Amino acid sequence: MAGLKADNLTCIKRDRVLFSGLSLSLKPGTLLHLRGPNGAGKTSLLRILSGLSTPESGQLYFDNASLHAGWEPLHQQLIYIGHKAGVNGALTALENLRFWSAQHHSDFDTDHCLTVLARLGLVGLEDVPVKMLSAGQQRRVALARLWLKKAIYWILDEPFTALDAEGINILEQHMQNHVSNGGAIITTSHQPLSDSAGPFTELYLEYNI
Numbered sequence: 646m647a648g649l650k651a652d653n654l655t656c657i658k659r660d661r662v663l664f665s666g667l668s669l670s671l672k673p674g675t676l677l678h679l680r681g682p683n684g685a686g687k688t689s690l691l692r693i694l695s696g697l698s699t700p701e702s703g704q705l706y707f708d709n710a711s712l713h714a715g716w717e718p719l720h721q722q723l724i725y726i727g728h729k730a731g732v733n734g735a736l737t738a739l740e741n742l743r744f745w746s747a748q749h750h751s752d753f754d755t756d757h758c759l760t761v762l763a764r765l766g767l768v769g770l771e772d773v774p775v776k777m778l779s780a781g782q783q784r785r786v787a788l789a790r791l792w793l794k795k796a797i798y799w800i801l802d803e804p805f806t807a808l809d810a811e812g813i814n815i816l817e818q819h820m821q822n823h824v825s826n827g828g829a830i831i832t833t834s835h836q837p838l839s840d841s842a843g844p845f846t847e848l849y850l851e852y853n854i
């Protein structure tokens with residue numbers, strides 16, 4: 646079965662079991678909304694699913710192959726955006742996206758990038774060091790990656806942080822388009838998703854003491 650699968654995961658941080666026996670499956674054409682209170686372990690789970698950290702126990706599979714054998718097949722099809730914008734403040738939006746594309750062995754097309762930045766409401770700000778932009782504008786630069794690399798799997802940690810209502814709507818619509826075109830998304834957010842995000846299932850993490 647195609648997809649990213651987690652089986653019986655346990656995650657422990659500072660002697661606290663954030664979750665145990667957690668299993669999930671993320672298949673193409675689906676959106677999974679990960680919710681739960683502060684400190685429940687949502688970021689920890691997303692980092693495990695993207696290979697940035699390892700669980701205490703449990704198995705991860707991609708297209709039926711254990712990820713113990715290597716993460717490259719998933720990483721070729723993955724965009725991970727963490728809860729920090731992850732942009733270099735000294736570089737402009739265009740420079741950030743060029744750098745990111747090179748890191749991801751993704752073609753960089755300046756005209757396409759400018760179109761994406763315009764879609765994200767950043768006309769006239771393409772050549773400004775990102776540290777001069779507002780928090781929401783910096784978030785928009787970070788999210789532009791979702792328009793640049795063709796990747797089936799998106800792992801998004803609080804992608805709506807600092808976005809205004811229009812920004813939220815643009816991102817939700819892009820998520821819906823991605824899923825209806827066979828993409829797979831797992832995202833956290835403290836606010837509910839609106840209808841613009843399309844159909845989704847919810848996974849709730851409790852705060853374990």
Ligand SMILES: Nc1ncnc2c1ncn2[C@@H]1O[C@H](COP(=O)(O)OP(=O)(O)OP(=O)(O)O)[C@@H](O)[C@H]1O
Binds near residue numbers: 658690
């Ligand atoms: N590298 C680490 N070392 C020690 N403790 C950690 C580490 N990473 C996370 N934790 C702890 O694990 C718990 C869960 O953190 P995590 O960031 O996964 O929660 P979250 O559900 O994403 O929270 P929020 O909604 O606030 O973003 C927190 O108590 C945090 O302090």
